[in-house]
Amino acid sequence: MIGSLMYLTASRPDIMFAVCACARHQVTPKEYHLHTVKRIFQYLKGHPKLGLWYPKVSPFDLVAYSDSDYDGATQDRKSTTKGCQFLGRRLILWQCKKQTIVATSTTEAEYVVAASCCGQVL
Numbered sequence: 001m002i003g004s005l006m007y008l009t010a011s012r013p014d015i016m017f018a019v020c021a022c023a024r025h026q027v028t029p030k031e032y033h034l035h036t037v038k039r040i041f042q043y044l045k046g047h048p049k050l051g052l053w054y055p056k057v058s059p060f061d062l063v064a065y066s067d068s069d070y071d072g073a074t075q076d077r078k079s080t081t082k083g084c085q086f087l088g089r090r091l092i093l094w095q096c097k098k099q100t101i102v103a104t105s106t107t108e109a110e111y112v113v114a115a116s117c118c119g120q121v122l
Contacts, residue, residue: 001037002026008044011051015040016096017082024098058088066117068099070106077102079109083117093120 005019018040025033066083084094103109
């Protein structure tokens with residue numbers, strides 16, 4: 001089920017964070033993880049027309065957003081990096097992944113995600 005959801009994130013970035021959070025528990029899943037995956041499928045069934053939309057005419061401005069949840073993973077204390085880049089009104093890149101380091105402050109976690117986002121823009 002997680003593999004199918006990961007495939008869908010290519011065109012449905014709105015489910016990326018929830019799917020990545022569920023994928024972290026594939027080795028030792030609990031009952032509530034299965035319930036969460038079912039809720040994601042229910043959300044997709046209830047919102048079939050959401051997805052990526054690329055208008056013909058759009059400004060040519062490059063805009064990037066990034067965020068981090070400091071100390072989000074309770075098992076290893078690594079923060080989750082989230083970000084997206086737009087070219088005009090077109091979403092061209094998005095990500096949601098666990099940071100490779102353990103940040104010691106919110107500022108450090110945000111700095112890591114900002115550096116990653118800037119690297120992707122360049």
